[in-house]
Amino acid sequence: MIDVRIRHLGELTVSAQGLGCMGMSHGYGDSDDAQSIETLNRALDLGVTLLDTADFYGAGHNEELVGRAIAGRRDDAVVATKFGFANRLGEPTVIRGDAPYVRQACEASLRRLGVDHIDLYYQHRVDPRVPIEETVGAMAELVQAGKVRHLGLSEASPETIRRAHAVHPITALQSEWSLWSRDLEAEAAPVCRELGIGLVPFSPLGRGFLTGRYNSVEGLAKNDVRRTQPRFADGNLDRNLAIVAKLEELAAAKGVTAGQLALAWVQHRGEDVVPIPGTRRRRYLEENLAALSVELTPEDLAAIEAAAPREEIAGARYDATSLSFVDH
Numbered sequence: 051m052i053d054v055r056i057r058h059l060g061e062l063t064v065s066a067q068g069l070g071c072m073g074m075s076h077g078y079g080d081s082d083d084a085q086s087i088e089t090l091n092r093a094l095d096l097g098v099t100l101l102d103t104a105d106f107y108g109a110g111h112n113e114e115l116v117g118r119a120i121a122g123r124r125d126d127a128v129v130a131t132k133f134g135f136a137n138r139l140g141e142p143t144v145i146r147g148d149a150p151y152v153r154q155a156c157e158a159s160l161r162r163l164g165v166d167h168i169d170l171y172y173q174h175r176v177d178p179r180v181p182i183e184e185t186v187g188a189m190a191e192l193v194q195a196g197k198v199r200h201l202g203l204s205e206a207s208p209e210t211i212r213r214a215h216a217v218h219p220i221t222a223l224q225s226e227w228s229l230w231s232r233d234l235e236a237e238a239a240p241v242c243r244e245l246g247i248g249l250v251p252f253s254p255l256g257r258g259f260l261t262g263r264y265n266s267v268e269g270l271a272k273n274d275v276r277r278t279q280p281r282f283a284d285g286n287l288d289r290n291l292a293i294v295a296k297l298e299e300l301a302a303a304k305g306v307t308a309g310q311l312a313l314a315w316v317q318h319r320g321e322d323v324v325p326i327p328g329t330r331r332r333r334y335l336e337e338n339l340a341a342l343s344v345e346l347t348p349e350d351l352a353a354i355e356a357a358a359p360r361e362e363i364a365g366a367r368y369d370a371t372s373l374s375f376v377d378h
């Protein structure tokens with residue numbers, strides 16, 4: 051029996067773990083829609099409410115997939131989607147946060163999802179050319195129009211978070227947070243806590259790496275973006291595998307998998323933290339949800355952190371181009 055608890059992101063009530071849907075359409079090689087729909091339905095059956103998608107994932111395919119899964123059971127889901135990447139897939143990145151674009155992107159997402167409102171609408175990346183007040187002002191108008199219930203930001207800097215929150219309450223910050231990506235702990239997380247903004251760690255399994263499933267790039271599909279990510283690059287991969295080996299040892303001692311240990315560590319960051327591990331498979335979904343029941347003592351947490359010290363993580367979390375779109 052899986053115990054899927056409840057947590058709060060600001061005023062929004064969600065399952066203590068969400069489901070990241072990106073890999074069902076984007077980034078990690080080819081997918082099977084039927085399998086993805088089964089996984090989405092299984093998640094909802096088990097009490098997972100928070101489904102995380104974005105207009106950019108698979109150029110709309112991911113939102114349509116989520117829409118298909120929730121058709122007929124809309125009330126079981128808390129639908130979170132994002133706007134901001136305005137380029138076509140494969141073309142140079144264009145970030146847009148101007149008001150007309152926000153309105154247009156929201157209409158397109160509502161249509162693809164087949165819903166009359168989005169529960170949590172994030173700006174995927176901050177547009178450096180547009181004041182955040184304009185972007186969040188346009189997002190707030192969507193709330194007033196009943197098209198969106200709650201607002202979120204992704205990879206936003208502490209200053210942007212404060213300015214955005216002054217325009218309209220921000221419900222959640224979605225940023226990368228895992229044992230090997232802890233940047234937001236210094237400033238962004240404390241600011242969110244001060245303002246009552248919930249935290250949604252993305253890639254909490256280190257893009258799957260912390261599960262111990264990947265030990266070479268050759269095993270990844272040709273169109274898998276991890277092939278271009280520094281931590282999977284030659285030289286770095288082996289050093290990072292040494293960290294995973296230590297996590298596997300600690301996990302075995304607790305009778306769990308390395309992925310469950312990594313997820314439990316994220317879950318122990320606080321009551322305001324709701325990770326969204328991504329998977330296309332029911333088996334991994336269930337394994338990840340079971341991590342909600344893994345209790346870690348302060349000694350366990352210290353041992354886990356000692357196994358993955360920041361200075362030993364080899365490679366940046368994104369390549370230089372992708373990092374340049376992160377708000378600093």
Ligand SMILES: NC(=O)c1ccc[n+]([C@@H]2O[C@H](COP(=O)([O-])OP(=O)(O)OC[C@H]3O[C@@H](n4cnc5c(N)ncnc54)[C@H](OP(=O)(O)O)[C@@H]3O)[C@@H](O)[C@H]2O)c1
Binds near residue numbers: 103205224255259334
């Ligand atoms: N806001 C942003 O900029 C941003 C960026 C990246 C991601 N996200 C969101 O965050 C979600 C999660 O991030 P992510 O998918 O990048 O990374 P992740 O959750 O850290 O890892 C996902 C990868 O791990 C594999 N996996 C999952 N559970 C596993 C298990 N128990 N055992 C072995 N392998 C397992 C998945 O495989 P299968 O798919 O083959 O099952 C997938 O390849 C995404 O789906 C997306 O919604 C947001």
